[in-house]
Amino acid sequence: MKKTFYLFLFILTILLPLVGYTATTAPKNIPAKNTAPKPPTTFKQSQQNIIVPEEEAVIAAYEKVLPGVVSIVISEEVSDLVGGISKQDTGGGTGFFAPELGPGYIITNKHVVLNDKVDYTVVTSSGEEYVASVLARDPLFDLAIVKVEGANIPPLKFADSDKIRIGQTVLAIGNVLTEFRNTLTRGIVSGVGRTITASGPGVASETIEGAIQTDASINPGNSGGPLINLRGEVIGINTAINRAGESLGFAIPINRAKQAIKLFKKYGEIKRTFLGVRYVMLNRTIAKAYNLITDHGAYVIPKNNRGEPGILPDGPADQAGLKGGDVVLEINGKKLTIQKSLAETISDFDPNQEIELKVLRSGTEMKIKAKLGERNIE
Numbered sequence: 001m002k003k004t005f006y007l008f009l010f011i012l013t014i015l016l017p018l019v020g021y022t023a024t025t026a027p028k029n030i031p032a033k034n035t036a037p038k039p040p041t042t043f044k045q046s047q048q049n050i051i052v053p054e055e056e057a058v059i060a061a062y063e064k065v066l067p068g069v070v071s072i073v074i075s076e077e078v079s080d081l082v083g084g085i086s087k088q089d090t091g092g093g094t095g096f097f098a099p100e101l102g103p104g105y106i107i108t109n110k111h112v113v114l115n116d117k118v119d120y121t122v123v124t125s126s127g128e129e130y131v132a133s134v135l136a137r138d139p140l141f142d143l144a145i146v147k148v149e150g151a152n153i154p155p156l157k158f159a160d161s162d163k164i165r166i167g168q169t170v171l172a173i174g175n176v177l178t179e180f181r182n183t184l185t186r187g188i189v190s191g192v193g194r195t196i197t198a199s200g201p202g203v204a205s206e207t208i209e210g211a212i213q214t215d216a217s218i219n220p221g222n223s224g225g226p227l228i229n230l231r232g233e234v235i236g237i238n239t240a241i242n243r244a245g246e247s248l249g250f251a252i253p254i255n256r257a258k259q260a261i262k263l264f265k266k267y268g269e270i271k272r273t274f275l276g277v278r279y280v281m282l283n284r285t286i287a288k289a290y291n292l293i294t295d296h297g298a299y300v301i302p303k304n305n306r307g308e309p310g311i312l313p314d315g316p317a318d319q320a321g322l323k324g325g326d327v328v329l330e331i332n333g334k335k336l337t338i339q340k341s342l343a344e345t346i347s348d349f350d351p352n353q354e355i356e357l358k359v360l361r362s363g364t365e366m367k368i369k370a371k372l373g374e375r376n377i378e
Contacts, residue, residue, distance in 0.1 A: 054169070057230045061171060062184050064232035066125045068097045068156040069182065069225065071175035072108060072132065072146070076118040087119075092178035094225030095122070095146060096234070099155040100261055104130075106146040107257050108224030109239055110137045113144050122148050125182050136264050139375045140272040140347060141252060142208065142239055143260050144224075156226060159233035161212070161253035164189055169230055170214055172238050172249070174222030187216030187249075193339035195281065196240065196250055209281070209341040211250040212236045218249035227251040259347060273346045273353070274375040276315020277322065278304055281341050294360055297329040298342035320370035323361065330358035346372060 074091040093112030098105050106122065113120055113134045120132040130148035137144045168189050176183040191213035214227060218238045227236035236251030263270045279298040280286060287295040300317075301310040302324035310324040311317050322328075328336060331345045332355050349355060351374035359366050 054230075058169075058171060058184075058186060061228060061230050061232040062173065065096075065156055065173060065226065065228055065234075066182060068153055069125055069173050070095050070097070070106060071123040071178075071181045071221075072106075072112055072224065073121040073123060073178070074112075074115070074118050075121065089178070090118070092175055092221055093223040094174040094221065094238070096224075096226045097151075097153050097155040098145070098257070098261060099158060101145070101155075101265065103153070104148045104151050105135075105155075106132070106148065107237065107261075108144050108146055109237065109252075110142045110144040112224045113137070113146060120146065122146070122151075123181065124151070124153065136260075136268075136270045138260050138270045138272065140274075140343060141256050141260070143237070143252065143257055143270070145260070145264055145270070156228075157233045158254050158258060159229055159231070159235045161235050161255045164192065164212065164229075164235050164253075166191060170216055170235065171228050171230075172214070172216040172218055172222060172225060172251075173228070174219070174225035174238060176219045176221045178221045180221075183219075183222075185217040187214050189213070190215050190248075193337075194250060195338070195341075208239065208250065208252065210253055210256075210339060210344055211239070212253055214249045214251060216249060218251075256344075271351055272375040273349055273351050273372040274316070275322075275342070275346055275370060275372060276312035276317045277328075277342070278308065278310045278312075279328070279342055281336070281338050282327070283338055292327060293363060294327055294329065296338075297327040297336050297360065300324050300326045300328065316370050316373045320357070320368050322357070322359065322368060322370070325361070327360040328357050329360055329365070331355055333358075 072093045072095050073089055075087055075089050077085050078088045079085050093108060095106040095108035098107040122130045122132045130151055132146045132148050135145045135147050166189050170187055170189055172185045174183055175181045189212060194211040194213050195209045196211055197207050222238045225238045226234045227238050228234050234254045236254055237257060238251050240250045260270050277300050279300050282295055282297050282299050284295045290299060300322060303309055311322060328342060334345055336342055336345060349372055351372055354369055354371050357368045357370060359368050
């Protein structure tokens, strides 16, 4: 069952333990040593021995990354009650300077800069303001590339998001509520490979596959900001939070942004491929529900709940002979899993490139060749 995710605010509190020691008395007939009671370990000493190293790592990571994090302010002309028109700030988000593209290039969420009829201003952590231009929007993932002129700020360093581990400490930085800039929150990686459906005011619903789940507080205005590790490397881009539950934030893996940057450098835009199928990524529970003999792959649904076919008419999959009820197990030998979905796998290829699908149909495996199409921004 799909769930819809929105942004909300919560507070996380951490309690720290106190540690103490007691003294012992020397046995008889043994020269007594200094038996004066040892002073109990103070709260400050406990912090130094247990807490401070991690706190120092958090502070160091934040200070390392902060210069490269920006607030994105949305402004537009608004009519007042007496018919006058004035320019007002109406929203905003977060972004950060990206590597490999040169000075002034910023990565953020697509939904932050989706409107072409408004103005965008980038505000650095030190308060400098720059007019921003939207250069590219990703037609598949919630990513966009923005450019400012005259800002010579070093980009952030990207980690390999395929290597993150559940339980590792992460930090989120963002323009909270578009008012509290440079806000830092802390948590852990709670899960990986999540599939969610996200939406918000004025934004169409969008399925996000392979998302990183975190309990670090992600609030309105955090969208597009970095999720970093304690080495100050970006592992994800903060995107959505579950309003129905506590401590449920989600980020797009940074490897998706690496791929978007590569495509932008190659084409001057972010071109994405598509196969033209509606599908569900399988696990044991879903496979059992559909009475399938495999627990991995992309199950091509015969029809969705709106009666739309699982195969887009005249699309690449239709032309290749793929059918509703098929399970795509592999693409060019790469196994499809919850962590590596069909959409993410085909995004490794170029439009018009031919690929080979390993398909399970009615209990029989077969291979089908398909020529990928180019996805448009919806």
